[in-house]
Amino acid sequence: MKTSKDLLLQQALQLSEDDREVLALELLASLTTDEGRDASWELEIDRRLAEVDNGTAQWIPLEDVLEEMRAEFK
Numbered sequence: 001m002k003t004s005k006d007l008l009l010q011q012a013l014q015l016s017e018d019d020r021e022v023l024a025l026e027l028l029a030s031l032t033t034d035e036g037r038d039a040s041w042e043l044e045i046d047r048r049l050a051e052v053d054n055g056t057a058q059w060i061p062l063e064d065v066l067e068e069m070r071a072e073f074k
Contacts, residue, residue, distance in 0.1 A: 018050045 002010075012023055025046050029039040051057040 016054070018054045022047050022050055 012020060015023065022043075025043045029043045048057065
């Protein structure tokens, strides 16, 4: 009988390479203590770069971002 860890690993291995990388980084970051903040930022950067690399990043035009920020801070 397989344990939940074994089943989870089996499912994780079915993910794309990019998703497995992000998952591995998230798991490693969860093991950190006070340095977790730095690891969290590195993880977020890696996640976003993976989205750019695999074409799933959603790009927002600068003009739209600036307009949204102006409206929020009026």
